[in-house]
Structures are given as C-alpha cells and as structure tokens.
Amino acid sequence: MSEHDLVIERRMAVPRAAVWEAWTQHGPEWFCPPPWKAPEVEYDLRPGGRSHVRMVGPAGEDMVLTGVVLEVVEGERIVTTDAFGPGWVPQTPFMIAITEFADDGDGTLYRATARHWTAEAKAQHEAMGFHDGWGKVAEQLEAVAKQLHEGGGA
Template identity: 55%
Template sequence: MSEDAHELSVTCPIAASPATCWTVWRDRKGEWFCPKPWRAEVIEEDMRPGGRSAVRMFGPDGEDSGPMEGVFLEVVPHERIVTTDAYAVGWVPQTPFLTAIWSFAPEGEGTRFTATARHWDAGAKARHLEMGFHPGWDAMMAQFKVLCEAAAVG
C-alpha cells in the first residue's frame, strides 16, 4: 500500500505569506471552512497538541452538521496543523473518520497551501469521495485563497 492510499488532498498557490495564511486559517475559519451558502461556526479551537477542535456547519435550509469534534495533534506556527476526529478532548477515543493535515509551505513570494484528509481505510476514503470531497474541499480552498490574498494586500 502506498503512503497516500487513503488520502485525498487539495493544493494551490496563494499570493500571501505563510504567516498571513496561518492567521486567516486560525482567525477566520467561519468564513472559509465550508462551501457557501453553508457557514461554519467555531465552537472551540485550542491550538495545542491535545487541545479541542470543534466546528459546526449550518446549511441554507436549516441543515446542522452537529459538532465535528476532535483534537489537535500537531501545531507548528506558519507551517502545519494536524487534527483528528479519532479522539475527543482528553484523549477519549471516538469513531474516527479522518485526520486533517493543513500545510503552509513557502513558494516563491507566496505560499503553497495543501489540505489533506487522511482516512482510516479505503472505505472511509470512498465515502468521502461520494460525499463530495472535491467539490467541497475545492470550494473551501478557493474561499481560503481569496481571504488570504485580500489580507495580504489589505
């Protein structure tokens, strides 16, 4: 099995520094985390290993995703954030779906942003594809790029 056999990812160049992208990721998640017209509400983001990551998404017709609960596994400012839903805060195991890896790599005068969903098995990866991984995460990435580039010039 290759290392990325259970991974799905999106990537793009952003005309903003890794520091700017990091700040947008951390402070403006409600504006980019899910495709519009859906909206995200951050419940808690305790950005340290073991800290709680909890976000809820709301749809235009009253849909409510319920809280997406997890923990931060790794936080390297301006470089990388890793979260997982395999644990709730306090390292309480729960049924996992994915580990998310967000990376901000210097590229020229900007940043190469990559968002990766690492699934526990091929079935979870297939379910995520069927749920619309690419339309959803592609839209998320495009929204994130716009916010980062506007922050870089504003």
C-alpha cells in the same frame, strides 16, 4: 502519502503568514462552501487541544464536529483528528486532517490532506464531494488571506 489520502493542493498568490492567519483566526469566513456556513470554528492550537466546528446547512442542518489537535508547527503545519474528543475520549474515527503551509516564491503552497482509516471511508468522503468542497474552501481561504494581506494584516 497514504493509500487512503485525499489531497487538495493550491499555490496561493499571498504570503504564507497571511494564509496562516486566515486559517487560524478567520475560520468562519472560509471553512464551508456555500450554501453551508460555519459559525463556530475553534482550534486550541497545541497538541491535545480541542478542535470544534459547527456547520449549518441551507435546510437547517446542524452538524458539530469535535476532535483533538495532534500537532502544530507554527506557520507550517496543523494536524487534527476526529478519532478522539477532548480529554482523549475515543470516538468513531473518520479522518486525520493534515494542513500544510510552505513558502512558494512570494506566495504559498497550501496542502490539505484528509487521511482515512479505510478505503471505504476514503470513497465515502470522495463521493460526498471532497475535491469540489475542499477546493472551494481553499479558494475562500486564499480570498480571506488576500484581504488580510492587502488590509495591512499579515
């Protein structure tokens, strides 16, 4: 773990395949804590692939986050960054997102890490409500994964 990491870790009472499916295929359903919404959540899950998220706030805020996928280990790990846009175009970096999924008995250990370049960026992200926001997102992700699992999906 880096000194500039913020981490959310949850044990989810649903199999890892369902959490992976929820994360990779149902982003708009879990990506933002209310009252924000994410109508566009797209990941080209291969190294060098595009990541794109559009978030809409309750007062009409419209935020687009683009980046690049750095690493994918099917069912286990996804790493993205906003330091580059598609085509390796440099951008002002804020973080690297590392999302990990591991078997935990009949459930899943889910870990989401936001790795920042500087202590200032880490502090800014923490002040923005990282722990509450990413914690709520993890709850929403688990709920979507449970629906998928119970509905006969993953």
